[in-house]
Amino acid sequence: MLPVATLMTICTLPGQTVVVSQFNTAFRTDLGLTKQSLSLAYLIGTLTASLPLTYVGKVSDNLGPRVTTAIVVAGFTLACLTVASAHNIAALTLGFFMIRFLGQGALGMLGSHLLALWFERRLATVESIKHAGMSLAGAASPLVVVWLISATTWRSAYAILGITVAVLILPLVATLFRNRPEDIGQHLDNEPPEYHDRWHDIHEAKVAPEAQVAFTLKQARSTLAFWCVSLPGILSGLVGTAMLFHIQPILEGAGVEGFVRAGALSATWWSIVLFISIVVSGPIADRVHPGILLPISGLLTALSIVIMALAQSEIAVIASMAVFGAAQGIAISTSGPTIARYFGRKHHGSIRGFMTTLMVAGTALGPYLIAIGEQLSGGSFRPPLLAAAAVAVLIAALSAKTTTPPTPQE
Known part of the structure; x- marks a missing residue:
């Protein structure tokens, strides 16, 4: 499922700021x-x-993610056509609401959710492969x-992007997509069942393994660990979206x-x-x-913002975005797998969905807050x-305080 999840993530690009920002001047003109x-419209739509x-x-x-993905992809294509006709x-x-909800939010979350159902021990590694594919596509997408x-025209461009998503994803959903390894007699991490004793009997019975932990959404968000892991990603989305937008x-x-x-x-x-950062981290x-x-990621994020604030040339802006890419790669490789490991698979969709809600809300606020700050600062x-x-x-x-949360009491 790794190639499927990777393509799902790449196909969120028409809803990502790295693509939307290329239409900034066209929208305003x-x-x-x-x-x-324009920032307010993006705020309202994204929030x-x-x-x-x-x-x-x-x-x-x-x-299951298979049926949910089919619905989301169909809606996302319609969303791109809505932008094109505005x-x-x-x-x-x-x-903006439709592409941010169905593309950047729902489709991206489903790609990560799918991997959490297929991998455990190597989850950070496969997440990094998925996001590395996204990064390569993202590197080409602005110039394309x-x-x-x-x-x-900008309208035709957005329509083409939306139709491309449907053409790429829906055939895979109909043919290759499977919700869990247990559905086809496989097992987590694609390893022999005897490799992990605790999975041997599970494989024979073709049932999902009992998670070592099974936090509900309410239990997860009441822990300090959830916020230590989530806040760096939220800030990364807020600031990164603002700078890109x-x-x-x-x-x-x-x-x-x-x-x-x-x-x-x-x-x-x-x-x-x-x-590069994702592949390494x-x-x-x-x-x-x-x-x-996570603290390393946070400090690199701060450095990238300072460089952007002081930038007076194209080279300085490129340097800022490069440092931010390094910071974001570490955050991506660390936060998602940590959430799955700390809080379990049973309610992972709900927990990951809430985490994605917070991150998308951050991306909503970033461009508007920076635009208002620029206006109040006299155009700076x-x-x-x-x-x-x-x-x-x-x-x-704060993220330096990240520790494994205590097992919830029934």
Whole structure:
């Protein structure tokens, strides 16, 4: 299922800020929007998109990820067509809600949920492979999207992206997709049943293994460990989305000529370094405690924000996004597998759905908060970015306290 989950994650790109940001200038020019009004539309769309994600996780727990994925992909294609047909800010806001809910949120969450049902001991490694594939696709996507917009129109470009998602994913759902290894007589991590004694009898009976822990969503979010692991990812989404979403006006404000292409190039370098970081940190996260890796990620995030705040050239912006890619790769490789290991598989869909809700909410707030900060600062992105860097340092300190939560009492 790793190739299927990887392709699912890649196909979230039309709902990811790295692609949406390439349409920033086109949206504002064609629909007559300011940076603040466009950011507000993105805030409303993304924030409301975060609210139903926990329920998507519950649906996946009940119906299985296969059926849920088919529904989500069909809806995501419709969402891209909605953005493509938007002629005012209300329609664009609706489109933002749909692509952020069904693409960046639901489809991305389902890809991670699927891997958590198929892997345990090597979960961080396979998660890193999945996200590495996403990073490679993300590295190419900004320049491809900019070319697609120039070769057609921004409306045609978004429609093509949505249709491509359906063409790639739905045939796999109909043929190769399976919910759990037990459904076809296999076992976790694709290892011989005798490799782990505790899985031998489970394999013979073709039933799911009993999780060593089985936190409910309520129990998980009442632990300090949940927030130590979740907050670095939330901040990463908030700040990273803000920097990507505003990359074109940041470069324009720095006086960079050809700022549209320069923005795409900066996003490409972010994806390249993200790929390297994930490939390196994934296997490490299977062996090193998250209380070590998450603070490193937080401090690198703070450094990237400071570089962006002080940037006066295209090279500085690229450097900022490269450092952020390194930070985000460590966070991605560490947080998702840690959630599965700390809180178990039984309610993983609900827990992962709630975690995704928080992350998507962070991505909603980031662009708007930075845009308002820029407006209040007289047109400078520096003060709000420096404030975000200070928050990143605080969260890095908190994540150093990450420890295995005590087993919940029945």
